[in-house]
Amino acid sequence: MRNETLFISDLHLTIERPEVTRKFIHLLKVRATQAQALYILGDLFDTWIGDDDFSPPIKAVKKHLKALTDQGTPVFYIHGNRDFLIGKLFSEQTGVTLLDEYSVIDLYGTSTLLTHGDLLCTDDLPYQAFRTKSHSAKWQENVLSKPLILRLLYARWYRLRSYFHKRKKSQGIMDVNQQTITQIMQKYQTRRLIHGHTHRPAVHDLKIQGQTAQRFVLAEWKKDSASLLSWSESGYKVEPI
Ligand SMILES: [Mn+2]
Numbered sequence: 551m552r553n554e555t556l557f558i559s560d561l562h563l564t565i566e567r568p569e570v571t572r573k574f575i576h577l578l579k580v581r582a583t584q585a586q587a588l589y590i591l592g593d594l595f596d597t598w599i600g601d602d603d604f605s606p607p608i609k610a611v612k613k614h615l616k617a618l619t620d621q622g623t624p625v626f627y628i629h630g631n632r633d634f635l636i637g638k639l640f641s642e643q644t645g646v647t648l649l650d651e652y653s654v655i656d657l658y659g660t661s662t663l664l665t666h667g668d669l670l671c672t673d674d675l676p677y678q679a680f681r682t683k684s685h686s687a688k689w690q691e692n693v694l695s696k697p698l699i700l701r702l703l704y705a706r707w708y709r710l711r712s713y714f715h716k717r718k719k720s721q722g723i724m725d726v727n728q729q730t731i732t733q734i735m736q737k738y739q740t741r742r743l744i745h746g747h748t749h750r751p752a753v754h755d756l757k758i759q760g761q762t763a764q765r766f767v768l769a770e771w772k773k774d775s776a777s778l779l780s781w782s783e784s785g786y787k788v789e790p791i
Contacts, residue, residue: 552586552623555657557779559591559666559746560770562632563607569773571607573791577778578614585623589655590646591746591768592630592666597709599701600694601639612644619645628653630747631668631681635690654738658783663740667747667767670726670734674719725750731765732758744768744779751777753788 556577563571582588595608619625625646629636641648653664672678683689693701716724725748735743741763751769755762766786769777776791 552584554585554780554782555587555589556582556585557589557591557664557744557766557768557781558771559630559768560593560749561590561776562593562596562770563611564596565606567773568607570771570776571611573771573776575610575614577791578618582618582623582625583621588618588623588625589664589744590625590627591664591744592628592668593632593746594627594630595633595636597705598633598635599705600635600698601637601643603698603702612640615644615646626653628664628666630666631677634685635694652734652738654740657742657781660742661738661740662742662744663735663738665734665743665745667726667745670730670745671724671748672727672730673723673725676715724748731756735763742766746770751788 558577561570561574563574578588594611615625625644626649627636627641627646628649628651636648638648640646649664651665651669655662655664668677668681684693693704696704726745731743735741735758741758741761743764744766746768748767749770750767752767754765754767756765757763766779768779769775769788771777771791778789778791780787780789
C-alpha cells in the first residue's frame with residue numbers, strides 16, 4: 551500500500567491565500583495518508599515568528615500534520631528562509647521531524663540530497679550574510695524573547711524590505727550557483743539533489759565528476775497551480791494538484 555514518497559516545498563501558507571491551505575490540508579488528509587513519507591523542503595509558511603504563534607492557518611495546519619503523523623505517515627521538515635524559526639515545540643505538537651539544512655536520504659536505493667535551496671544561491675551575498683547571522687543561537691534567542699506583537703511587526707517590516715531589495719536584484723543572483731551545486735553534491739557524495747526555494751520548477755540533468763546526476767527543483771504553490779514530486783520504486787512523477 552505505502553509505496554510512494556512525496557516531496558513538496560514553498561507553499562508559503564498565509565491567511566491571505568486560504569485556497570493553498572485547503573489544498574495542503576486535502577493532501578494531508580487523503581494522498582499523504584497512503585505515503586511512505588512526506589518531505590516538506592521549506593517555506594511551508596510564508597512567515598514564522600515563533601512556535602507560540604497560533605494565528606490562522608497555523609492551528610489548523612498543525613492539527614492536520616499531527617493527525618497524519620499519528621496515523622503512521624512520517625513527515626520530515628527542512629527549514630526554509632521564511633520559516634527558519636520553526637522549532638522544537640512545533641515538532642512536538644505535530645510529530646514532524648526537523649532535518650538538517652542538508653540531509654541525505656536513501657530514496658529507493660539512491661542516495662539523495664535534500665535542502666531548501668537558499669544555501670545554493672551563493673551569488674546573493676547580502677542574503678547569505680543575513681542567513682548566517684539569523685541562524686546563530688544568539689540572534690534567535692534575542693528575537694524569540696521579544697513579545698509576539700513586536701515579532702509580528704518586525705516580520706512585516708522585513709518582508710516589505712526584502713520585497714524592495716529583491717526588485718533591485720537580478721534574476722541570476724537569486725538563482726542557484728552551478729559551482730556550489732557541484733561542490734555540495736561532491737561533498738555529500740550524491741548524484742541526486744531535490745530542493746525548492748527558487749520557484750523555478752525543473753528537472754536538470756548534470757554531470758558530477760563525469761557521472762550523470764539530476765537536480766529536481768520543486769514548484770511553489772499558488773492559488774491555481776501546485777504540484778508535488780512523487781518517488782516510488784519505478785521512478786518519479788511530477789504531478790499537478
Ligand atoms: Mn525559500
